[in-house]
Amino acid sequence: xxxxxxxxxxxxxxxxxxxxxxxxxxxxxxxxxxWVPFALGRPFGPANDAPFQQRVVRAALELLERDDGPxxxxxxxDEPSNSEGETAWSCPVSFARSAEVxxxxxxxxxSLLDEIAAMQPWYEQARQRDGRTTVSxxxxxxxxxxxxxxxxxxxELPASPDADRSLAEAMRPRAExxxxxxxxxxxxxxxxxxxxxxxxxxxxxxxxxxxxxRLRHVCIAQEAADMKxxxxxxxxxxxxxxxxxxx
Amino acid sequence: xxxxxxxxESLRKPLEGLDCPTFEAPAWVTGPKLNQRRVAIIxxxxxxxxxxxxxxxxxxxxxxxxxxxxGDDLVMSHVSPNFDRTGFQQxxxxxxxxxxxxxxxxxxxxxxxxxxxxxxxGSTDPTLLAPAVERLVPLLKKDAVNTLLLAPV
Numbered sequence: 001x002x003x004x005x006x007x008x009x010x011x012x013x014x015x016x017x018x019x020x021x022x023x024x025x026x027x028x029x030x031x032x033x034x035w036v037p038f039a040l041g042r043p044f045g046p047a048n049d050a051p052f053q054q055r056v057v058r059a060a061l062e063l064l065e066r067d068d069g070p071x072x073x074x075x076x077x078d079e080p081s082n083s084e085g086e087t088a089w090s091c092p093v094s095f096a097r098s099a100e101v102x103x104x105x106x107x108x109x110x111s112l113l114d115e116i117a118a119m120q121p122w123y124e125q126a127r128q129r130d131g132r133t134t135v136s137x138x139x140x141x142x143x144x145x146x147x148x149x150x151x152x153x154x155x156e157l158p159a160s161p162d163a164d165r166s167l168a169e170a171m172r173p174r175a176e177x178x179x180x181x182x183x184x185x186x187x188x189x190x191x192x193x194x195x196x197x198x199x200x201x202x203x204x205x206x207x208x209x210x211x212x213x214r215l216r217h218v219c220i221a222q223e224a225a226d227m228k229x230x231x232x233x234x235x236x237x238x239x240x241x242x243x244x245x246x247x
Numbered sequence: 248x249x250x251x252x253x254x255x256e257s258l259r260k261p262l263e264g265l266d267c268p269t270f271e272a273p274a275w276v277t278g279p280k281l282n283q284r285r286v287a288i289i290x291x292x293x294x295x296x297x298x299x300x301x302x303x304x305x306x307x308x309x310x311x312x313x314x315x316x317x318g319d320d321l322v323m324s325h326v327s328p329n330f331d332r333t334g335f336q337q338x339x340x341x342x343x344x345x346x347x348x349x350x351x352x353x354x355x356x357x358x359x360x361x362x363x364x365x366x367x368x369g370s371t372d373p374t375l376l377a378p379a380v381e382r383l384v385p386l387l388k389k390d391a392v393n394t395l396l397l398a399p400v
Contacts, residue, residue, distance in 0.1 A: 001291050001397055001398070001399040002267075002373075003267075003270070003374070003376070004289065004291070004367075004373055006270040006273055006373075007373065007376065007377055007380040008380060008395055008397075009273065009274040011380060011384040012274075012276055012384070013384065013387060013388075013392065013394070013395055014276040014277070014278045014284075014393060014394050015276075015394070015395045015396075015397055016394070016395070016396060017397040017399075018396070018397065018398055018399060019399060020249045020399050020400075021249070021251065021262060022250075023262070023263065024262075024265065024267055027269075028267050028268065028269070028270070028373075029270075029273070030273075030397075031275050031276070036249070037249055037250055039249050039330075039331050039334075040254070040329065040330035040331060040400070041331030041332055041333075041334060041342070041400055042334040042341050043342065043398055043399050043400060044341055044342070044398070045341070046334065047333075047334045047335075047337035047338035047341050048337060048338045050346070050347065050350075053340050053341070053344055053347050054347045054350060054351065056344075057344050057347045057351065057396065058351065060396060061281060061284075061286070061351070061356070061357060061394075061396065062281065064278065064281055064394060065280075065281055068275065069275055070273070126336075130336075130337055130338070131318060131319065132317075132319035132321075132339070133319065134321075134323060134332070134335065134336050136297075136322075165303075172304075172326070173324060176324070179332075180332065180336060183332065183333050184336050184337075187333060187337055195331045195334065198333050199331070199333070226304075233304070233326050233327070233328055234328065235328060236258075236328045236329050237255065237257040237261075237329055238255035238257050238258055238329070240257065
């Protein structure tokens with residue numbers, strides 16, 4: 001992002017950059033930069049806190065009134081504490097994640113469908129609350145996604161479900177749709193869960209999270225470079241678990 | 248909580264070791280007072296409208312986001328799994344602060360908000376984004392944009 005500041009200024013348009021990684025802002029030194037001490041993915045602060053977000057936007061824009069640079073300013077405040085609260089949220093829908101590894105595509109598919117069905121009412125609540133959803137980046141319905149996802153656990157990998165892209169390219173948006181569905185749904189449940197709580201729940205307690213962990217291992221075991229890349233992109237680095245633990 | 252020290256080591260190490268480009272003879276563009284500026288957002292969150300193509304691994308092109316895009320029509324297809332998406336899922340302004348910009352325009356803090364905004368995908372070497380930037384500049388100038396708010400994810 002900081003590099004774009006240089007590129008656009010060279011083309012004659014003034015810029016102000018928001019940066020989440022101060023070290024990179026220091027090294028690249030864009031003309032004007034506001035560093036914000038927020039979580040990666042939330043450059044303008046917590047959701048649904050318009051006054052706080054406006055302070056961030058305003059602080060970035062006010063750097064345009066400086067006479068010379070480069071300017072690297074620190075936003076003075078952390079995100080409000082309720083965005084990463086200390087209360088213990090727990091999802092009221094229990095999936096009783098099995099200690100045994102699901103074997104076979106049919107079991108994986110059924111497990112995904114069960115979770116989708118359990119979370120569907122909460123997803124509808126979230127969609128109504130927010131007036132929007134980020135699910136379905138133009139792919140297909142969740143039931144079909146569960147079927148395609150399960151087919152990855154057959155003895156042989158399936159053909160790509162999309163005529164115009166490889167299996168790896170077709171699977172990534174489907175996996176993202178499943179994640180988004182589950183996280184949006186859980187966010188509507190009582191207790192105002194934080195981002196950390198939502199992600200802990202998804203990766204530690206749901207079959208869908210477990211299946212994505214195991215799909216990661218399926219992908220990185222393939223010879224094709226794009227499948228290995230897919231495996232790298234399915235699960236956050238901080239959530240990687242070893243093959244013999246993923247279950 | 249995005250101070251490097253707070254980020255899990257598995258991600259912190261690559262971030263610390265990232266090879267950052269340097270820019271010789273950096274430009275410094277001046278402009279009118281803030282209340283006369285027309286502002287567009289350039290987001291590197293790989294945003295697009297639902298009808299547009301989503302971003303693919305390694306892509307260095309841009310997507311157009313009309314200013315009147317409905318929230319439900321804006322999706323994210325960034326390839327990195329290593330950042331929080333729950334904020335954007337609940338409120339697009341967490342990543343794409345279009346409503347905040349409009350408020351600042353209404354209050355007279357900035358002059359106006361551009362008709363069109365744009366998104367690219369971060370996690371891409373910025374020098375590879377240079378061709379996209381060159382194609383974007385004429386579009387921004389046609390929209391009378393003189394200021395960019397560059398938003399990461």
